[in-house]
Amino acid sequence: MSASVRFSPARIAVIAELTVLEAVRQRLFGALLVLAAGMIAGAQLLREFNFGSSELKFITDFGFGAVTLFGTILAVVTAAQLFFAEIENRTALTLLAKPVFRAEFVLGKFAGVAVVLALFVVVTTGALVTVLWMREGALMEVAPEAFERGRLVHYGSVVAFGALQWLKFAAIAALTLVVASFANTNLYSVVISFLIVLICHLQYLAQESWQKLGSGLARGAALLLASVFPNFQMFSVGDRIAAGQPIDPAVLGGSAAYGGLYLAVFLALAIHLFRRREI
Amino acid sequence: MSPATDAAVAVDGLTKDYLLSVRGLRVRAVDGLSLVVQPGQVFGLLGPNGSGKSTTIKVVLGLAEPTLGSTSIFGVSSREARSRVDVGYLPENPNFHRFLSGRELVTFYARVCGVDRARLRDRVDEVIEWVGLKDAASRRLSTYSKGMLQRIGLAQAVVHDPRLLILDEPTAGVDPVGSAEIGELILRLKAQGKTIVLSSHLLAQVEGLCDRIAILNRGRLVLEGGVDELVTEKGRDALIVEGLDPSLAGDLRAWLIARGADLVAVEKPRTTLDRIFRDHVAPSVAPSAGDKEAR
Numbered sequence: 001m002s003a004s005v006r007f008s009p010a011r012i013a014v015i016a017e018l019t020v021l022e023a024v025r026q027r028l029f030g031a032l033l034v035l036a037a038g039m040i041a042g043a044q045l046l047r048e049f050n051f052g053s054s055e056l057k058f059i060t061d062f063g064f065g066a067v068t069l070f071g072t073i074l075a076v077v078t079a080a081q082l083f084f085a086e087i088e089n090r091t092a093l094t095l096l097a098k099p100v101f102r103a104e105f106v107l108g109k110f111a112g113v114a115v116v117l118a119l120f121v122v123v124t125t126g127a128l129v130t131v132l133w134m135r136e137g138a139l140m141e142v143a144p145e146a147f148e149r150g151r152l153v154h155y156g157s158v159v160a161f162g163a164l165q166w167l168k169f170a171a172i173a174a175l176t177l178v179v180a181s182f183a184n185t186n187l188y189s190v191v192i193s194f195l196i197v198l199i200c201h202l203q204y205l206a207q208e209s210w211q212k213l214g215s216g217l218a219r220g221a222a223l224l225l226a227s228v229f230p231n232f233q234m235f236s237v238g239d240r241i242a243a244g245q246p247i248d249p250a251v252l253g254g255s256a257a258y259g260g261l262y263l264a265v266f267l268a269l270a271i272h273l274f275r276r277r278e279i
Numbered sequence: 280m281s282p283a284t285d286a287a288v289a290v291d292g293l294t295k296d297y298l299l300s301v302r303g304l305r306v307r308a309v310d311g312l313s314l315v316v317q318p319g320q321v322f323g324l325l326g327p328n329g330s331g332k333s334t335t336i337k338v339v340l341g342l343a344e345p346t347l348g349s350t351s352i353f354g355v356s357s358r359e360a361r362s363r364v365d366v367g368y369l370p371e372n373p374n375f376h377r378f379l380s381g382r383e384l385v386t387f388y389a390r391v392c393g394v395d396r397a398r399l400r401d402r403v404d405e406v407i408e409w410v411g412l413k414d415a416a417s418r419r420l421s422t423y424s425k426g427m428l429q430r431i432g433l434a435q436a437v438v439h440d441p442r443l444l445i446l447d448e449p450t451a452g453v454d455p456v457g458s459a460e461i462g463e464l465i466l467r468l469k470a471q472g473k474t475i476v477l478s479s480h481l482l483a484q485v486e487g488l489c490d491r492i493a494i495l496n497r498g499r500l501v502l503e504g505g506v507d508e509l510v511t512e513k514g515r516d517a518l519i520v521e522g523l524d525p526s527l528a529g530d531l532r533a534w535l536i537a538r539g540a541d542l543v544a545v546e547k548p549r550t551t552l553d554r555i556f557r558d559h560v561a562p563s564v565a566p567s568a569g570d571k572e573a574r
Contacts, residue, residue, distance in 0.1 A: 005361040014390045018376065025378040089374045094435065097340045097368035097445075098391050099360045279342040 005099045012108040015095075019082050019112020028077060033120055036070040037127040039063075056136060056153055057242050063128035064238035067121065067165055072197060074120055075169040079113045079176035080189040088186060092279050103271045110170075110177055110267060117169040125162030129155055157247040161238055164252065167259040168235040172197055174266035181274040199225065200232040207231060230262040285354070287443050287474040288316040288339055292348035295334050295498075308334040310498040311348070316476055316491075318442070321469050323489035323506070324478040331498040332478045333371055336447050339476075340368060352443060367436030371447040371478070373428055377421040381412055381431045384420060385438050392439035406434040410464060426457025433464055443474045450481055462488060483551070486510060519548055 023029045040063045086092040086109070096105060132153050140147045176193040183189040206225035213219040234255045237247050295309040309331040316322040324332045337343040339350045341357045355362035375384050385403045394402055407416045410430040415423065423431065429449055436444055446465070450458040462484050468475060469488065479485050485492060486506055494502040502509070523531075525545075532542040 005359075005364060008393075010393075011391055014387065018379075018387055022376065022378055090370065090372075091374060091376055093337075093342060093370045094368060094373065094375070094388070094432075095391065096342055097363060097366065097370075098388065099363045099393075100391060101360050278344065279337070 005101075007101055008104065011100060011104050012111060015100075015105060015108025016111035016115060019109055020115050022082055022085075023078055023112065023116040026081070028081075029074065029116060029120075032070050032074050033123055036066045036120070036124045039066040039070075040124060040127045041131055055139065056132060057244070059132055059135060060128070060153065060158070060242040061238070063124075063131070064161060064242065067124045067128065067162065068238075070124070071117065071120060071165055071169045072172060075113070075117055075172040076176050076190055076193045076197065078116055079110075079173035080180050080186055080193060082113060083109045083177055083180045084183065084186040084189050087180075087279065090279075096279055102275045106177060106181070106271045106274050107267070110174060110270075113173045114170045117173065118166055121162045121166040121169070125159060128162075129158055132158065152244050154241060154244070154246040157241045157245075160247050160252055161241055164235050164237060164255055164259070167256055167263070168232060171230065171259050171263045171266060174263050174270060175200075177270040178266050178273065181270045181277060196229070197232070200229050203229045203231045204233045230258070234258050285317070286315045286351075287318045287320070287353060288314070288322075288476060289351045289354075290314040290335065290339065290348070291350070293335065293338060293345050293350060294347035295331070295338060295343065296346045308498055309338070309495075312495070312498070312500055313348075314493055314500070314503070316474060318474050319472055320491055321465070321475040321477060321489045323485040323492035324476060324495065325480075325482065325485060325492055326495035329497075330495040332495055333447055334498075335495070336368075336445055336476070336478060340366070340445065365442045367439070367441040367444045369429070369432045369436045369444070369446045369449055371451060373432040375420050375428065375432065375435075377419065380417050380419055381423070381427075381434075382407060382416040384431060385434050388435040389438045394439050402438060406438050407431075409437075410434045411460070424457075426453045426460065429453055429457065429461055430464070433461065437468070441473075443476070444468060445476045447478045448480065449477070450479065450484065458484065515543070 040059075083106075086095070086105075092105070096102070133155070136147075136151055136153055140151075146152075172193070175196055176189060179192045179196070180186075180189040183192070203225060206222040206229075209222055213222055237251065237255070241247055291313055293309050293312040294307065296305040296307050298304070299306055308329075312331065312335060314335075324335065326332050334343065335350075338345050339352065339357055341360070341363065350357040352362040352366060376387075379387065382403060385407060386399065389399055389403055404413075404416075407413055410433050412427060412430055412434065415427060420428065420431065433446075433449070436446070449465070450461050453461065458481065465475060465477065465488055475488075477485065477489060489506050491505050492503070492509065493500055528542070528545050535542050
C-alpha cells in the first residue's frame with residue numbers, strides 16, 4: 001500500500017517559490033515595478049502642477065495613487081496569469097499528477113502571488129518614503145518655520161498604508177483565483193476580475209442606497225451587491241495620511257481584519273471550485 | 280487479495296462522459312472499460328485519436344472524475360492523493376515551465392515529491408545524466424527540442440524513483456532518432472522492474488517494448504492480450520538461411536512436404552526504414568553510467 005500523504009506547507013512553499021520565480025522572470029512584474037517607482041520619484045518633478053496643495057501632500061497623494069493603481073493591475077493580471085497559465089499550458093497536469101492536493105496548488109499559487117505583491121509594495125512604498133523624506137528634508141532647510149514641531153509626514157502611517165494595500169491586493173488576487181478556478185480563458189479571468197474589483201470599489205454606494213430605494217428589483221440588486229461583495233473603500237485611508245494626520249490604529253486593525261476575512265473566504269471558495277475542476 | 284487489489288493499475292467499469300453544452304449534450308470518451316495492469320508489466324494502451332486513452336490515464340491519475348466505475352493505483356483509489364505517491368507521469372506533448380532550466384524543473388518536481396533534501400542535488404544530477412541531458416541541464420527549457428523536452432519529462436517522472444510510470448505518447452512528434460532514444464530509456468526502466476503504462480501510436484515501438492496491450496476504439500476495449508500471444512502466427516515458423524542457391528528452394532520444399540510441412544514463401548529478410556534512418560543519422564543512446572544509479 002502507498003504511504004499516507006498529509007497536507008504539506010512544504011509543498012505549498014515549493015509551489016509558491018516557483019510562482020515567484022515565474023513572476024520575476026516575466027517582464028510584466030518588472031515593468032510595473034519600474035513604472036510605479038518611476039511615477040513616485042517623478043512626483044517631485046510634477047509638483048509644479050499641484051493646484052495649490054502642499055508639495056508633500058501632492059507627492060503623498062500621487063504616490064498612493066501609483067501604488068494603488070499599479071498594485072491592483074498587478075494583483076489581477078499576475079494572479080490570473082500565474083494560475084491560469086498552469087491550466088492553459090497544461091503544466092498543471094504534471095504537477096497535479098504528483099501527490100499534491102488541489103488546496104496545496106491553490107494556496108501555493110496564492111502565496112507566490114502574495115510574495116510578488118509584497119515585493120511590489122515594499123519597493124514602491126520604500127520609494128515613496130524615500131522621496132518624501134528627501135523632499136521634506138529639503139523643505140525643512142528652505143522654510144524651517146513650517147517644521148517647528150518636526151517633520152509633518154507620518155512615515156509610520158505611510159508604511160501602514162502600504163501594508164493595508166498589500167492586504168487589499170492579496171484579497172484581489174484571491175478573488176481573481178476564484179474566477180480563474182472555473183474560467184476557460186485567461187482573458188475571461190482578467191476581465192471578470194477587474195469588473196468585480198470595480199464593483200467592490202463602488203460597493204459602498206449600494207450599501208448606502210439600498211435602504212433608500214423602494215421595493216423591487218433595484219433594492220434587491222443593491223442589497224445583493226452590499227451583502228456579497230466586500231467594500232474596498234475600507235482600505236482608502238490615504239486621504240487622511242496625505243492631509244498630515246496619522247492613521248488611527250483602530251481603523252487600521254478593523255480594515256486589516258475585514259480584508260483578512262474576505263481573503264480567507266475567497267481562498268476557501270477558490271479551493272472549493274478548483275477541487276471540482278477537471279484538468 | 281484479489282488480482283485487482285494486487286494490481287499496479289486497476290480500471291473497473293470506467294465510463295467517462297464530457298459535458299459539451301449547457302443543454303446537457305454529452306460525449307462519451309470511455310465506455311465501460313475494465314483493465315488490470317500487474318506490477319512489473321509494460322502495458323501498451325493503443326487506439327486511434329479520440330479512443331479514450333488519455334482520458335483513461337487522466338482518471339487513473341485523479342485529474343478527472345469518472346462518470347461511472349472506479350480506478351485505483353496499487354490498491355488505493357485514484358481519488359486519494361496518496362495513490363500518486365509511487366507514480367511518475369509524462370503527459371502527451373508535455374509543456375513544462377519554459378522559464379526554468381532543465382535542472383530547475385527536475386529539482387522542482389523532486390521537491391514536490393518529497394525527495395530527501397540531503398540527496399536532492401545528487402538525485403537530480405543522476406536522472407539528468409540518465410536521460411542524456413547533462414550538457415543541457417542549465418539551459419532554459421524554451422531552448423529545448425521536442426525530443427529533449429520528452430527526455431527531461433522522463434527525468435521529472437522518475438526523479439522520485441516511482442514503481443509505476445505512466446507515459447502518454449512519449450514519442451509523439453519526436454524524430455526517429457529521438458524516438459529510439461526514448462524507447463531505449465523505457466527499456467532500461469523495464470529492466471529495472473518498473474511497471475509502465477505506455478500509450479502510443481507507434482505500433483512497432485509498442486511491440487518491441489510491451490508485454491501486454493489493450494486496444495481501445497471509441498472508448499471501448501476491443502482487444503487485450505500478451506504481445507507475443509497476439510502477434511505470433513501460430514503453426515508457422517520462419518527460417519533465415521544464408522547462402523541458399525535459389526534453385527535449391529524447390530528441393531527444400533519437396534523435403535518439407537515429404538515431412539508433412541510446406542514452404543509457404545521464400546523472400547529476402549527486410550530491415551526497417553526506422554533502423555536505416557537511425558543507423559545513418561545518429562547512433563542510439565549509449566548505456567550511461569547513471570543507468571544503475573537511477574534505480
